[in-house]
Amino acid sequence: MALGQVELAVRVIAGLFVIVAPTLLFLGLWRGLEAMRDDELIQQVHQHAEMQDQSSAGPDWPVDAVRDAESSPLSETSLSVVTCDTCGTPNMEDATYCQECLTELA
Numbered sequence: 001m002a003l004g005q006v007e008l009a010v011r012v013i014a015g016l017f018v019i020v021a022p023t024l025l026f027l028g029l030w031r032g033l034e035a036m037r038d039d040e041l042i043q044q045v046h047q048h049a050e051m052q053d054q055s056s057a058g059p060d061w062p063v064d065a066v067r068d069a070e071s072s073p074l075s076e077t078s079l080s081v082v083t084c085d086t087c088g089t090p091n092m093e094d095a096t097y098c099q100e101c102l103t104e105l106a
Contacts, residue, residue: 022073045102048102049101052100052101078094080092081093082095082105084098084100084101084103084105085103085105085106086101086103087100087101087103089101093106
């Protein structure tokens with residue numbers, strides 16, 4: 001191979017590296033951040049479950065208020081409640097997950 005061809009090959013390889021390397025580094029960073037985010041979420045869920053096991057406290061808002069709201073004629077407009085099938089905690093109607101056990105509501 002002539003010297004010109006070697007120089008051309010080196011320049012092509014360097015150009016490909018300059019184009020491809022930042023993309024690969026970005027994707028690696030993105031996946032690393034997702035892994036850290038998911039790990040943090042899992043730790044928070046475990047901490048919440050441990051706190052729930054240690055305390056016997058009920059939901060953040062009184063159950064009496066939920067019962068009153070369910071029995072009142074304005075319950076459809078003022079406070080609609082969905083009860084969790086797993087732990088029995090009353091949740092707001094538009095909630096996707098239970099506020100106590102984090103189970104997906106039906």
